[in-house]
Amino acid sequence: MLTNIRNVYCVGRNYKLHAEELGNAVPDEPMIFMKPSHAVVPLNGEAIALPSTQGEVHYEAELVIRIGQNYQPGISIVNLVDAYAFGIDFTLRDVQSVIKKKGHPWTAAKGFKNSAPITEFQAFTDVDSLQKADFTLNKNGEEVQRGNIRNMIFDLQTIVDYVGQHYGLGEGDIIFTGTPEGVGSTVAGDVLELTWNGESVSQCTIVAAN
Template structure:
């Protein structure tokens, strides 16, 4: 597992995903974070996640790895050296309860094993990345499919926004948002994250 300093996540960064949850398209990036203890690499193993009777959702994401500290004017290819696919697991019932109270989402987003990630691969630039779709396969069926050209806020916008408001440093990760198709995970589900024709990571979810 890579050494990670901060895990930033972007909410509602695909129009169809915002629509499927009944949310408005944001006018600026919605940023939240996950603890580094939530991060786990998908290597084909079983992963235990706490959810109880609450509904657990999968959110597939394109993840970028920052190689050096952010400075204004630095472009994506100067700051990003690797990418991965990731799953932002969400306790949807808990998130709904927290939103109704106006509370932060941490309990719904930051639990153990809620930031699943594949192995990292070399980032070859935005255009090269847009040449591939990324997919989540659940029990043999494609349930989510996305492409970087569908982002509401592109990678440069996200990097500038996060770098300006929070700071970005070496070994930070950004989960850039999930496409439509978010759905429920049940105990025993087999999840595979696919980049083009290649499976980058997979795991079996066990809910406790």
């Protein structure tokens, strides 16, 4: 259930090849931005309306983790995280390019309505089980992204320690942990499907919004 979600943290440029495909430097510490909680919607097979008048909208498939208790220094991720899901960090790429040049915050490009759809959460047990399989994003039946969290620049423990120490973490917070290479544009009529371990976990159809 997507209820009681509080803060929505996101990790930028957490896969080396994704940073390189956008011409960005690989960070030397986690790069954190946020989305409003109102950006979160269920990824459950229903249509998702995205802006159609602000340039290209890009998909970014990611593992999402949910925090089950207040962060304390030294806490293990196994004790801190209670669930995981998969999501799409939708991005207004043209808008982002402009505001990056101006040095403005990313909210306009990352925080719009419906920009953070996620699947139903599943119980989190350990990191190793998540590393044993890839997650993928298919667009109109063709694979466009494939990732595995073992390829992240900053692993899950590093991410929660960094966010917890700098910003705080508590029950109901979620973290989008970064996207692998292969991001691209999506338009009205596209069908996007997330898979995990070779099996579909959810899909959506994109429709245009003003």
